Amino acid sequence: EFVINLLKHPVFLNDTYTTKFIDTTPDLFQFRKRRDRATKILTYIADITVNGHPETAGRPKPAAEVKTPKAPAPRTEPAMGTRNLLEQKGPQAVADWMRAQTKVLITDTTMRDGHQSLLATRMRSIDMIRVAPSYAANLPQLFSVECWGGATFDVAYRFLQECPWQRLRDLRAAMPNLMTQMLLRASNGVGYTNYPDNVVQAFVRQAAETGVDVFRVFDSLNWVENMRVAMDAVIEANKVCEGTICYTGDLLDPARAKYDLKYYVGMAKELKAAGAHVLGLKDMAGLLKPAAARVLVKTLKQEVGLPIHFHTHDTSGAAAATILAACDAGVDAVDAAMDAFSGGTSQPCLGSIVEALRHTERDTGLDIGAIRDISNYWEHVRAQYAAFESGLASPASEVYLHEMPGGQFTNLKAQARSLGLEERWPEVAQAYADANQMFGDIVKVTPSSKVVGDMALMMVAQGLSRGQVEDPAVDVAFPDSVVDMMKGNLGQPHGGWPAGIQKKVLKGEKPQTARPGLGMAPVDLEETRAKLSAELNGFTVDDEDLNGYLMYPKVFLDYMGRHRLYGPVRTLPTQTFFYGMQPGDEITAEIDPGKTLEIRLQAVGETGEDGEAKVFFELNGQPRVIRVPNRA
Ligand code: PYR
Numbered sequence: 115e116f117v118i119n120l121l122k123h124p125v126f127l128n129d130t131y132t133t134k135f136i137d138t139t140p141d142l143f144q145f146r147k148r149r150d151r152a153t154k155i156l157t158y159i160a161d162i163t164v165n166g167h168p169e170t171a172g173r174p175k176p177a178a179e180v181k182t183p184k185a186p187a188p189r190t191e192p193a194m195g196t197r198n199l200l201e202q203k204g205p206q207a208v209a210d211w212m213r214a215q216t217k218v219l220i221t222d223t224t225m226r227d228g229h230q231s232l233l234a235t236r237m238r239s240i241d242m243i244r245v246a247p248s249y250a251a252n253l254p255q256l257f258s259v260e261c262w263g264g265a266t267f268d269v270a271y272r273f274l275q276e277c278p279w280q281r282l283r284d285l286r287a288a289m290p291n292l293m294t295q296m297l298l299r300a301s302n303g304v305g306y307t308n309y310p311d312n313v314v315q316a317f318v319r320q321a322a323e324t325g326v327d328v329f330r331v332f333d334s335l336n337w338v339e340n341m342r343v344a345m346d347a348v349i350e351a352n353k354v355c356e357g358t359i360c361y362t363g364d365l366l367d368p369a370r371a372k373y374d375l376k377y378y379v380g381m382a383k384e385l386k387a388a389g390a391h392v393l394g395l396k397d398m399a400g401l402l403k404p405a406a407a408r409v410l411v412k413t414l415k416q417e418v419g420l421p422i423h424f425h426t427h428d429t430s431g432a433a434a435a436t437i438l439a440a441c442d443a444g445v446d447a448v449d450a451a452m453d454a455f456s457g458g459t460s461q462p463c464l465g466s467i468v469e470a471l472r473h474t475e476r477d478t479g480l481d482i483g484a485i486r487d488i489s490n491y492w493e494h495v496r497a498q499y500a501a502f503e504s505g506l507a508s509p510a511s512e513v514y515l516h517e518m519p520g521g522q523f524t525n526l527k528a529q530a531r532s533l534g535l536e537e538r539w540p541e542v543a544q545a546y547a548d549a550n551q552m553f554g555d556i557v558k559v560t561p562s563s564k565v566v567g568d569m570a571l572m573m574v575a576q577g578l579s580r581g582q583v584e585d586p587a588v589d590v591a592f593p594d595s596v597v598d599m600m601k602g603n604l605g606q607p608h609g610g611w612p613a614g615i616q617k618k619v620l621k622g623e624k625p626q627t628a629r630p631g632l633g634m635a636p637v638d639l640e641e642t643r644a645k646l647s648a649e650l651n652g653f654t655v656d657d658e659d660l661n662g663y664l665m666y667p668k669v670f671l672d673y674m675g676r677h678r679l680y681g682p683v684r685t686l687p688t689q690t691f692f693y694g695m696q697p698g699d700e701i702t703a704e705i706d707p708g709k710t711l712e713i714r715l716q717a718v719g720e721t722g723e724d725g726e727a728k729v730f731f732e733l734n735g736q737p738r739v740i741r742v743p744n745r746a
Contacts, residue, residue: 152711152733153740154681155703160729160740161680163694163718169236169273170692173501182687183494185244186487188251195254195291200327205354208293209391212257212421212446218476219257219447221295221423222249222464224492225285226260228455231427231520233502234528235269238688239281241495245488246288252484254291257423257447258328261285262321263296264560265521267304268666271673274691276684279324279658286325293327293354299560300333300341301605301631305665306561308340308603308630310637313664315347320661322351330394330423332358333605334562338384339629340605349389356423357390360557361397362517365406372555372609375413382418392447393420397436398519398559400427404439411443421446426461427520431509433462434470441476452485454493458506459520465489498688504528516546519563526567535574545570548580553599554612561595562604568593584615592619602626637664650674681705 149157200208212219229237242261249259262282270278286294301308303317318329329348333341336359348355359381363373382393393414395402402410407424414422424445426433437448450456450464457463465485468478504524518526530542549569550558558566572593573583582588598604600611600619606627616625626633639660646663647655649671655663663670683691685703695701695715703711712734719728721744731738 151681151705153738154679155683155686155705155711156713156729156731156733156738156740157742158680158683159686159690159694159713159715159731160727160742161694162691163715163729164727164742165745166694167692170501174503175693176498176500176689180494180497180689182689183241183244183491183498185491186248186252186484188247189484190251192247192250192289192291193254195250196257196293197289197291197327200293200354204352205349205391208354209421212392215446216475217479218441218445218467218471219423220464220468220478220480221258221260221425221447221449222253222256222452223260223425223449223461224452224455226262226264226266226295226297227425227449227521228451228460229499230265231460231524232455232458232504233496233499234504234525235265235521236273236499236502237495238274238691239270239276239284239684240686241498241688242281243284243288245491245495246285248484248488248491250289250291252488253480255479255481256292258293258295259285259289260295260297260330260449262294262326263298263304263330265304267662268669271662271666272669274684275673275676275680277658277662277673279320279662280684282321282325294325295328295330296321296326298329298331298344298348300331300344301629302334302561303665306564307598308605308634309664310634311343311631312636312639314343314631316639316657317661317665318344318347319351320657322348322353324658326353328354328356328392330356330358330396330425332360332394332396332559334360334557334559335605335607336360336381336557337605337607338381338388340631341385342388343631345385345388345390354391355389356392356394357385357388358394358396359385360559361395361402361410362399362557363555364401364403364514365410366403370555375409377608378410379413379417382414382420386418386420390420393418393422395422395424395445396559397424397426398521398563399513399517400429400433400436400520401514401517402426402436403432404435407436407439408443411440411445415444423447423449425449427459428457428462429459429509429513429520429523430511431457434466437462437467438470441471452492453489454496458509459504459523495688498692501692512543516543517550517558518543518546518567519559521560522558522563522567526571529567529571530574533571533575535571538574541574542570545573549573552580552584552612552615554607554609556607562599565593565595565599565604568595584618586614586618590618600625602628603630605630639664 225242267278270276301314303309303314331341331344345355345357363370422445424440449461450467451461453463453465468480468482471477530536549566583590597619600616602625643655643660682705685705687701690701697715697717700714714732716730721727725743726741727744729740
């Protein structure tokens, strides 16, 4: 192996080596164990079988009869859909077409917000890709399929050991007639912090190239100034720019006049002026009530003129009523999740909305039989993820008190549980509402919602009231995220930060009021690529990898480290990924198109004195023994 390393070394190849070459080139001696992908995958299965998966330990298990789900057969060749229109005529034509429809257009959110809100974002790509051809063939009238962005990017690398870009590429290929849609946190990309402008631009360019058609762009403080870089990049890529308003407060409540009709119309006009093709109305907590929806949608349609795409969450149980009110008021498109992934903190039920609108002038035209078949598939998928269910059993009108986004509600509950505060949840909900008022009644959505959540947990854990937190005489150690937000690093909220609390948090330090990106130097992309490549022993860093690293440097490096060890584990069935195998189990994993591994677990041997367990497999009919450390 030394000779091979030597012969392939760039310094050797370009003839600049000297007799010192061997002394100065220690990497020649790093004989990487050359392990093929099959061995890596077997190592992963052996490890999970012996030691369990850390994420499912102590959590509810899928019922024994849960099997790998089978997607409904495509009924015909995929008919032309919105993607064809976008490809042929561009994003403005899509917007014009939307406005010309009498039917309500539907976005299915199951592959993004559905599982983000119900299963802590843990759905694996294989479960999506398997059903994507059924969408393309059987539901070609869908407006779009939301399947990327938000929390899914980070979770794919961090917890699912798979590449989010590959997910996008595979979905894109499987649904050539449907527009894919992503959620983009404007200058916060798909992260929790403001990135330099050129990082945001590069990310959007790559997402467009790999396969995103509709970009829903929002800012966590509704600050249009901080959305322009991302919006411009989407427009530049010739994709649909959905400039989005985040809805908060209570439109018809005179006591919440900060977010009144004038505010929303003003923001919508700013988004239109910034070039939005479509106006997104993102009700991330599910606070928009039916009567308010009627007023808001009608007014926005009249005053702004952009097609409106409405998104909500069913935490309260009343979201379908709001959707139907919005439809009456002329909304152009709405989000819903397939029945089996709907309700609760997710979107309202897609099939029921389709049925409710049937035989009205706003009939969606979607095939309810196809919806039921696909939802049946999703029901089986969901059963595999029992470990990640939140246990929220019923609607919660409490959401109107705390105003937590659907994606945060169950997360914060889990966090409260881990801090021993589960019994005191009503106090956490109240503290969240108090912290929001203390910060001046702000928009709460990733990442600003996380800041309010951090503050609320701290208040309950330390027994601090809002009065005490605001009292200059009481010493409070604020969470880092609160300090960062008060410094202006997430941007500026409507009406600015309340002077008193800002002063107390910053202890005299001067906040910035300019757009955070303005003060950030551009990242040297090629230098970063070269450094990353060096850190990965010469691995060729393509644009997707580079953009993943720029969003989440440590998460990406950890992912790459595990990838070297375990190979393409994204190809494993979900049960195997989370629970390993039982003796006698047989699975298949398609590691390349047409290249399939047939894996049978024969037995798990005793653990030897060296602490290693032997696991006996049959791989494509040949016996294989894998040794893994027994940490159980
Ligand atoms: C996200 O940014 O992930 C949301 O769902 C709001």
